[in-house]
Amino acid sequence: MTDMKQRIATELERSFSEQGFAEQGVEALRAEADVSLRTLYRHFPSREAMIVGALEHRDATYFAWLEGGPEEGVGHVLHPLVRLRDWLCEVANTGCLFLNALAEYPDSAAIGAVVRDHKARLAEEFTRRLARVAPGRDTGDLAETLFLLHEGMTQAARFQGREKACEAALRAARAALAAEDIR
Amino acid sequence: MTDMKQRIATELERSFSEQGFAEQGVEALRAEADVSLRTLYRHFPSREAMIVGALEHRDATYFAWLEGGPEEGVGHVLHPLVRLRDWLCEVANTGCLFLNALAEYPDSAAIGAVVRDHKARLAEEFTRRLARVAPGRDTGDLAETLFLLHEGMTQAARFQGREKACEAALRAARAALAAEDIR
């Protein structure tokens, strides 16, 4: 059943997010998902597949998390950063799950591909939003700046604390938009 | 001997940097350092101590790497970002060793402490440089912006490619300085 696979993927995502990748083996993952070892392996035939499955699930979760928000103006552009702040406060402040995975398995082609795909679409998110708010203008550089701030904020929140990193990133983003006369 | 410990630490740093933390056990580290298992454990009595040792060594290496450069003007402030670009080109483009370690062992107090200490001093680097170039002005926010760009650049370079991330970060940093009339 697809329900089962979804349910397991949800638990894998939560588990890896909370405990990291190195600190728990397959048996621990099985227990968290509350299924038999056989069922776990039926849907995710290796530990690497479990990681990829968790990342794919997180990808969907996170883009759903970004939905909604202001449909125009600065608020529309900044929305992903605001939602990231919410995520860091309400869900987890443990860095980026994708980059954490990449850190542990830098040689895995499968993991690398999922990470690159996710990040490319995330960067595109800023590009799209800027294109909507400032149509006809070349906002490519600005999109890259906002994406860098997004990545920096995610990491800095871990060791500096959420509030400081979030305020700094939003302040910097607003300044960058203001400097380009986007309002 | 301290020489020996230094030499081992150098190899540990290189090894973890190139292969990641999860993908090699103590035996592989021993082989890279080209010492006996007993000697390795004499200087670093546990795998966690090896990681901490590698991070401490990297801390020293990296701050030495930042030395030199312009002593005033925008160049002085941007120097750490320029040197980071050099590092990503010449040494390794594998993200931040400290954050990679934290990703794998989020529950280790020892590792967490080293990471927080390193990052705090790195953030301070921008604060100091700005204070020198724009004495008497409140450049705290700007320093935080530059630090966020530094962190974002480090991560983005991994999956977007060095050039794109480095150019974007330097461009964004210059723009932020210009907007505050720092030259």
Add this chain to the structure above:
DNA sequence: CGACAGGTAGAGCGATCGCTCTACTTTTCG
């Protein structure tokens, strides 16, 4: 009914893990 897909529980495989230990050699130095 009977076949089968998909679930549970858990024993157990070989490999590898972090780490300790023995036995011996080399270097340092009072």
Add this chain to the structure above:
DNA sequence: CGAAAAGTAGAGCGATCGCTCTACCTGTCG
């Protein structure tokens, strides 16, 4: 010289790893 310190080589410990497999149960459907 001779003791202590610090090195090498590597066997081997118990624990854990990822993963497979057997044995059994349950619901669906032709």
